[in-house]
Amino acid sequence: MSRRSGGRIVEVFMKRFVGFIVIAFLLLGGGLVVWAGGKGGKKRQGGSRPKDLKIHHRVPILGERSKRRIKGKYIVVFRKGAQENDLRSVLNLRVLEERGNKVERRFSTVGFKGFAGTLSPKALSLLQQNEKIAFIEADQRVKLDAVASWGLDRIDQPSASLDGRYQPTGTFQGTGAGVHVYVIDTGIRKTHTEFSGRVALTKDFTGTGNANDCNGHGTHVAGTIGGKSYGVARGVTLYGIKVLDCNGSGTLSGVIEGINWVRNHHE
Template sequence: MCTARTEQPSHARPKGLAPLQHAKRTKKKSRIAVASAAAFVLIGGTAVGAGALESADTPGPGGSGVGEIRGADAPGTIDGEYIVVMKKTGEEAADSARLKSRTSVRELAGSLLDDADARGAAVQRTYATALKGFTVTADRDEARRLAADPAVAYVEQNRVERGNGTQNDPTWGLDRVDQRDLPLSDSYSYDSEAANVNAYIVDSGIRITHEEFGSRAKYGVDFVDDDAKADDCHGHGTHVAGTVGGATYGVAKSAKLVAVRVLDCENRGTTADVIAGYDWVAKNAVKPAVANVSIGGAATDAKDAAVTGMVEAGVTVAVSAGNSNTDSCQQSPARAPAVLTVAATSDTDARWASSNYGKCVDLFAPGHQVVSAGRASDTASATMTGTSMAAPHVTGAAALYLGAHPTASPSTVTKAMLDASSKSKVTSPGADSPNRLLYSRF
């Protein structure tokens, strides 16, 4: 194992500070405000409770009836921003000529907003691959009218998202995943380096000049600043990337790493930007491909649909289960069946105390005091704890499998990983959790 070099970023949130309740936003670039436009949260992962759905009897553009805004009163919502999800092909109402006649999502959005434009409504982002829809800034009445349109499946209020990592003191590494039992062997063995695999890190960006990555890391897209430089000003994404594919800290040591930035310098983002990241990966991923999503929040249909769209596009996706010591089925995208949902263990094979659990978990992986690449310099290391740190172990292992089986589908990769996992090793895994610990030697 490598000696840990610790990093204490100046922006680190003091221990004990409550997780995100809101996000700072500016009129300029911060997607946490204007450009994110739209989302919702299904509290508890089921239908939204009383007060969380809003309806109106006013007809929507091109339709009539009651329109609902999902998650309108949920914690962390962003005023005036909504995610509009269109019906899938074949699900449209018969009288929705608008949906049939428009070829692009932006054209369709513009048609839907004909009446709203005069009142200041504006389309911010469009989604065409992971799901079909768009984000919009609008007043609440117009959002209700959009929700009533027969071409629209549902409208969600935008909200704040956050990474699932916690800054901590040192120390342990990769040692556990290549062996069936404790004690640790102080070595990590692997049969492939996954040089043919592209790993998309949907996170806070990557310090691509870090020595851990050589020339294998590159910028993909930045939905926070709306530019091409997806640099990491927090450290979460660089740490995650290091565990996926770092030369020293990585599971898949030669994988190509692509930064998809959806979180800001405080490790915060919006549902709209996270979905934009999923949509970008679904459209642009070069196969064989994996994606890591160490981001979580309350359950929403839009996030679940978009992350499922990534998988349907041929990308194997691992996501963090969450750090609330509660049922992972209450969070998205952790509850989405198509992804690999990862809970965290300590170096004693016990479930990390704050790790989420439950039947939506697919695998456990090391997540407590994980050493990986830091963002402070090109040689820095950092130690972090959380299910954010567990998920990239699984992403890296999926890359190893694809390195040897490059045409394997996401479902084939998932089955191989679940079949290979070490059974009944995790102590106190939590109610309804499958007792499966990641094993990287397929």
């Protein structure tokens, strides 16, 4: 790991989904609510709506035309204020037990409820009419972003011209001891000598069952944050949250599950 090298945690999300990720991670009170239609229907001129005209709540399915979408895979997000019982009642729907459907990930934290998995057209149609649901999004493939060329140099010189060196001063001189940092990336190699046993835990959300970093990007990012040689905060406790595989690829639902886990288990 060189002095000038650095890395960025993957942030390859659809623009409209960034707010959703921030809400899940920071637990802002507001949730994204998408409503198609309204409580009422179109009235006849000079009269009221016919009593037999049924107007249904029907949420849209976002991201269906995206080149990154994963066919048949969806993320279902509940409305603001949804409770654990609301999530449980939907997950217990008989249609989700039918062939062609499989709930693979479940999200449940303060201010955010949802799930992801394989859903049939029939299941999608029924979920679209469920008033507890805010929106449905086609699951997407995500991939590592390019590594920043400036590395650590820009941290100690946020506005001045780069000088090719990292020389922390003032508030940048803290060790970070007692701080817990969760690196949501390709994982962290716990045995790396840069960390001196400060990697408290690694957790896999790629579905492979292997939480070790087999790509190197996450370990690189962790080193930039807290490596003993060139880390910004060389005394932090690190956690490797693996949401990207050996090729640096993953899914949007996997990233969300990783964030959900951090929210529920953070120190």
